[in-house]
Amino acid sequence: MSFDYDVIIIGSGMGALTAASLLSQMRGQKVLVLERHFKVGGFTHTFSRHGYKFDVGLHYVGEMQPGSRSRQLFDLVSGGGVDWAPLPDIYDKFVYPDLTISASSNRAVYIDELERRFPQERAAIRQYFKDIDAVCLAVQTKTAAGFMPGFIAGPVNLLNTTFKKLAIISTADYLNANFKDAKLKAVLVSQWGDYGLPPSLSSFAIHSLIATHFLNGAYYPTGSADSIAQSIVPIIKRAGGDVLVNHKVNEIVVKNGVACGVTGTDAQGKPFDFSARHIISNAGIYPTFQKLLPAGYRVPVQGYTDELDCSSISAYIGFKRSPQELGFQGENHWLHTSYDHDAEYAARRNPLGKPGFAYLSFASLKDKMAEKHTAQLITIASAEPFRKWQDTAWKKRGSEYEQYKDRLTDNLLSIIEERYSGFRDLIDYCELSTPLTVESFTGHPAGRIYGQPMTPQVVAARSFKPDTHVRNLYLAGADNMAPGIMGAFMGGVFCAARIMGAFGLAEIMTSAARRKSDKGEESNKISALQNARTITKPAKDAEALSEPQKIR
Numbered sequence: 001m002s003f004d005y006d007v008i009i010i011g012s013g014m015g016a017l018t019a020a021s022l023l024s025q026m027r028g029q030k031v032l033v034l035e036r037h038f039k040v041g042g043f044t045h046t047f048s049r050h051g052y053k054f055d056v057g058l059h060y061v062g063e064m065q066p067g068s069r070s071r072q073l074f075d076l077v078s079g080g081g082v083d084w085a086p087l088p089d090i091y092d093k094f095v096y097p098d099l100t101i102s103a104s105s106n107r108a109v110y111i112d113e114l115e116r117r118f119p120q121e122r123a124a125i126r127q128y129f130k131d132i133d134a135v136c137l138a139v140q141t142k143t144a145a146g147f148m149p150g151f152i153a154g155p156v157n158l159l160n161t162t163f164k165k166l167a168i169i170s171t172a173d174y175l176n177a178n179f180k181d182a183k184l185k186a187v188l189v190s191q192w193g194d195y196g197l198p199p200s201l202s203s204f205a206i207h208s209l210i211a212t213h214f215l216n217g218a219y220y221p222t223g224s225a226d227s228i229a230q231s232i233v234p235i236i237k238r239a240g241g242d243v244l245v246n247h248k249v250n251e252i253v254v255k256n257g258v259a260c261g262v263t264g265t266d267a268q269g270k271p272f273d274f275s276a277r278h279i280i281s282n283a284g285i286y287p288t289f290q291k292l293l294p295a296g297y298r299v300p301v302q303g304y305t306d307e308l309d310c311s312s313i314s315a316y317i318g319f320k321r322s323p324q325e326l327g328f329q330g331e332n333h334w335l336h337t338s339y340d341h342d343a344e345y346a347a348r349r350n351p352l353g354k355p356g357f358a359y360l361s362f363a364s365l366k367d368k369m370a371e372k373h374t375a376q377l378i379t380i381a382s383a384e385p386f387r388k389w390q391d392t393a394w395k396k397r398g399s400e401y402e403q404y405k406d407r408l409t410d411n412l413l414s415i416i417e418e419r420y421s422g423f424r425d426l427i428d429y430c431e432l433s434t435p436l437t438v439e440s441f442t443g444h445p446a447g448r449i450y451g452q453p454m455t456p457q458v459v460a461a462r463s464f465k466p467d468t469h470v471r472n473l474y475l476a477g478a479d480n481m482a483p484g485i486m487g488a489f490m491g492g493v494f495c496a497a498r499i500m501g502a503f504g505l506a507e508i509m510t511s512a513a514r515r516k517s518d519k520g521e522e523s524n525k526i527s528a529l530q531n532a533r534t535i536t537k538p539a540k541d542a543e544a545l546s547e548p549q550k551i552r
Contacts, residue, residue, distance in 0.1 A: 003275045005032040005241070007499070008262055010249045010292070011282035013042025014485050015477025017232045018492025019280055019499075021077045022508060024239035027500060031241035032274055034262065036248040037441050041229040042282070043449075044485065050429055052318035052372050055225045057449075058485050059361040059376065060087060060332060064219035070486065072512040073493060080515075081231025084219040087366055088329050091218040094190035095335045095419065101187050105217030118184045128178065128188065131166060135208035138163035139464070143481070143494065146465040147505050167205035168460040174204045186339035193334065193359050193380060195483045196310040196450040198345040206454035209482050218332075220366035247272065252279055252292045252473065259473035278472050278499055282492075284451045285479035287443050288468075297470055302461060303453045304445070306384070311435035311447035313351060313381045315412055318429035319373040323362055326420050330365035335419055348380045351408055355379040358415045377412055383435040383446035394440045405432045450483040466495035474498060 006029035009016045016033055017040075023029040039045045043057025063070035064084040074082065092103035101117065104110045111129060115122045141160050145153040157163075166174065171192075175185040188211075189199050195206045221227050233243050246267035253261035253275070261275035281288040286301045336344065336357045344356025359378045364370035389397045409432050416423045435447030444451065452458055464481060466474040478484065480491030497504035 003260075003277050005030050005274060005276040007031045007278045007280060008274055008276040009033045009280040009282055009476070010252075010262065010288075011035060011042060011477070012037075012040045012229070012243065012245075013282050013477055014044055014228070014488035015480065015492035015495065016042070016280070016282035017044075017229060017236075018077050018489050019282075019476045019496040020241065021079075021232045021235045022493065022496035023499060024236050024241055025076075025079075026496075026507065026511065028239055029241075030239060031236055032276065033236065033241070033243040034247040034249055034264070034274075035243070035245045036443060038245050038267070040233060040243055040245060041226060042442070042488075044225040044228045046224050046226040049316075049431060050318065052316075052374050052429060053224060053363075053370065054316040054374055054376065054431075055363050056314075056433075058221070058225035058228075059359075059363075060091065060214075060218040060220055060366070061485055062213035062218055063216060063486070065216060068216075069509075069512070072515060073508070074489070076508070076512040076515050077489075077493075078228065078231040079235055082227050083222040085222050085366065085368065087218040087220060088331050089217075090329075090331050091214065092191065093331055093333050094187055095333055096183070096186070096339060097337070099183060099187070101190070103214070107215045110215070114184070114187070118181055121179055121181055121184055124178050125184075131174070131178075132208035132211050134162050135166050135205055136212050138167050139205055139209065143464040144505075146463060146494075147497065147502075163205075167203065167208070168456045169204050170200060170456050171202045171204050171207040172199035175199060183339055186336070186341060189341060190334045190336065192341055193357060193378070195454060196380060197308070197453055197455065198341040200342050201308065201345070201453070201455055203454050203456040203459040205459045206482060209487070210484070213484075213486065220363070222367060223369045224363065224367055249283070249292060251294065252281070252288075252470075254294055254297055254470055254473075258471045278474065280466075280474045280476050280495055280499075282475075282477045282488075284444055284448075284477070285475060286445055286448075286452065288473075288475065293470065293473075299469060301452065303455055303458045308453045308455070309382050309384070309446045309448060310348065310450060310453070311381050311383055311438055312378050312433075312449050313408055313412065313435075314433045315377040315409055316431040316433070317375045317377060317427055319364075319375070319426045320428040321426055322373050323365065323375060323423075323426060325426065326422055328362055328365060330362055333360040335360065335415055337415070345380070349382045349384055351379075351381050351385055352411055355412060355415050358412060360416060377416060379412060381435055383439070386434055386436050389436060392436075394437065397436070405434065408432060408434075451477070451479045454483065464494070466491070466498045 007023055009020055012033050012035035020031045020033050024031055046053055046055050089105045090102045091105055094101040114125050138160055142163050145156045179185050191210055192198055194210045236243055249262045249264040251263050252259055259279040263273045265271050286304050289299050289301050347353055347356035362375045364373040389401050438447030438449055466480050474495050476495035477488040477491045481487045497508055
């Protein structure tokens with residue numbers, strides 16, 4: 001059978017671009033990436049309004065220090081085209097009504113801070129950091145076992161007792177068994193918004209992966225997150241591949257139990273039909289298994305209930321002057337209204353009530369190339385309050401919806417102004433996105449920004465393998481590994497490794513370790529960035545994963 005491509009990838013998010021780059025570079029495969037949005041990059045894309053540039057999903061990434069394994073892998077995938085700048089030493093501040101804890105890029109300093117604030121829990125704090133390290137190793141071991149022959153993988157998983165004892169219990173169960181101080185329990189999971197589940201619902205595995213990820217500091221891509229796609233797309237094209245925007249996949253073609261193509265429509269409604277030896281879905285496990293596969297191949301997906309829906313409301317803010325006037329230096333602020341994270345999670349169903357928490361991030365203070373000062377203000381939300389506008393189109397949802405967003409914006413800004421007086425006075429422009437916006441552009445049901453929720457039950461059942469029940473159909477991205485940019489990135493790495501063959505993962509890791517960055521590559525970086533900027537030319541009034549709203 002003759003194929004149009006070696007590989008077709010549905011979606012162009014971090015996992016998709018990663019898998020496409022590796023297969024293009026290391027196997028010379030002809031890869032087709034199909035993106036339903038009018039911009040490449042998924043949650044790594046950016047948009048501009050009135051001279052303000054906003055990232056939609058990348059706020060900080062850990063483990064990007066030179067020489068780290070993650071940095072080596074990312075340099076391989078991007079061809080060295082992404083530079084990473086460190087955030088300030090204090091990269092996160094956990095702000096509570098009567099307590100603020102600063103997270104330092106120095107692990108020992110952060111531990112000392114916790115021990116100083118909670119001296120009666122010193123032994124438990126030290127054990128906690130040992131345990132989150134152990135759980136991360138257990139997850140890595142389970143993932144590696146997926147690439148081993150069965151006779152080896154079986155004993156490896158059997159001996160992986162830490163995974164069974166700690167990874168698949170709830171975060172709350174771990175905290176309650178090991179700590180007494182309620183405030184300390186809350187502080188340790190202050191970043192739960194990074195994976196979208198409070199302690200009672202999240203697995204200790206996902207908490208450990210996120211918590212350890214930032215213990216050596218945080219980083220931000222110079223030139224903003226769109227430098228990622230700008231670096232990777234030329235790599236795909238040099239191998240003969242294509243990246244097409246405004247191409248929505250409607251169905252994965254399966255013949256005799258084997259995935260071999262996709263069908264869909266472009267922006268003008270014109271149908272397309274492409275074939276390939278391998279199909280990778282970066283659209284998420286639920287859309288893939290419940291919507292994209294033919295009816296006879298659809299299977300249930302665990303964790304998708306109304307009780308676990310988690311999307312976001314995001315305000316994209318442009319400032320008249322530098323937010324440094326109020327003392328901000330580029331660190332992120334997690335502003336919590338209480339120490340009860342489960343109550344904060346419940347508040348997502350009433351977006352006009354007091355937000356449970358707000359996350360405040362200043363992209364312009366992290367990026368030396370930023371031309372104007374910006375921030376993003378986020379809180380989690382349920383899709384339920386927005387369902388009355390479910391059948392409306394982006395930018396055409398009506399005056400009632402716009403008025404509702406006015407109230408949401410005012411409500412969200414109030415939590416910041418309450419803590420940092422004068423914040424509103426600095427604002428020149430603001431846009432608001434809702435769960436409807438997320439669903440419109442990503443296809444994630446109910447705008448679920450984190451994909452499959454990482455509950456203890458889901459983690460216990462997850463194989464961390466990219467394989468699916470359909471031959472030659474694979475998953476990449478967050479639903480293959482873990483939520484977040486680096487979770488999706490590693491999902492793409494493992495997906496590419498599977499397609500590359502038995503020694504694919506070892507080959508990728510070896511190539512990443514051997515790759516040397518030098519000054520001679522700078523011209524290649526610049527050339528790649530210049531070439532990539534011609535990827536898409538979306539209409540000037542249609543550049544956002546957001547909907548416009550002017551601050552009055």
